[in-house]
Ligand SMILES: Nc1nc2c(ncn2[C@@H]2O[C@H](COP(=O)(O)OP(=O)(O)OP(=O)(O)O)[C@@H](O)[C@H]2O)c(=O)[nH]1
């Protein structure tokens with residue numbers, strides 16, 4: 001399956017929802033007026049594109065329509081794609097890499113947002129690129145968390161540094177960074193427990209993990225990736241903004257885009273967080289985590305190829 005197929009399949013629910021929305025706006029409209037543009041804006045907001053982005057897309061469409069650049073429904077999709085890509089390219093950058101030695105990636109996020117699964121999928125992605133990957137089970141809070149990560153270690157053939165549930169998470173981080181340096185792996189990915197910014201004990205634990213990492217490698221972590229569940233809706237996503245600030249998140253992984261008809265969230269997230277989206281989760285299989293490509297994302301969402309199911 002090509003990477004674009006992964007995007008297409010993962011975003012199908014959203015594409016169907018948007019496609020229906022656009023058709024319902026334009027079926028009986030030969031000429032577009034302010035009302036049809038407003039209806040389209042509402043459809044986009046309804047698919048979680050966020051108010052600002054929806055306005056930007058529609059304003060761009062309107063401009064180009066008035067300049068006579070397009071007329072039919074198909075052209076709308078093309079222009080909508082271009083406008084969405086413009087928004088999504090703002091602030092986009094590749095993953096930070098260590099100039100030498102291991103690149104350390106710290107996973108953070110609220111409970112159930114996809115940290116452990118993303119850790120496993122990243123291991124699969126980097127391994128497929130021929131890189132040496134090590135995982136660290138710093139979620140010592142939840143009993144089954146260590147086992148869950150060890151399973152991903154087995155699936156991807158990557159060593160997992162772990163201790164017992166209940167152990168000191170920062171001590172596991174210490175062992176993991178030491179070991180990653182000694183074995184000179186390319187990537188160390190550190191899974192952590194789910195937490196909210198108002199849980200003082202757990203936030204202190206995260207701060208301690210960071211202090212220990214920096215003691216051994218002052219420039220690490222090279223990325224602190226915040227996992228955000230796209231299917232929870234834009235309100236819940238906005239609530240994660242404070243968490244992002246407190247945890248020092250450097251970039252975002254938007255997970256579960258396949259589980260929702262409101263997959264427009266990437267645009268809203270970028271608008272809210274001012275952090276780049278580096279990866280997207282488009283399903284539960286290892287290959288369903290992909291580098292975020294605005295072009296593929298926009299093409300998969302705004303498409304005329306929607307099967308009727
Ligand atoms: N469909 C779909 N499911 C996903 C995706 N990412 C994660 N999941 C599922 O979401 C659930 C929670 O994922 P976890 O990786 O365990 O989340 P977590 O953040 O580690 O959870 P805690 O450690 O409990 O905080 C699991 O059932 C995953 O299979 C995705 O991109 N698509």
Ligand SMILES: [Mg+2]
Pocket residue numbers: 115116117139145191192193194
């Ligand atoms: Mg987890």
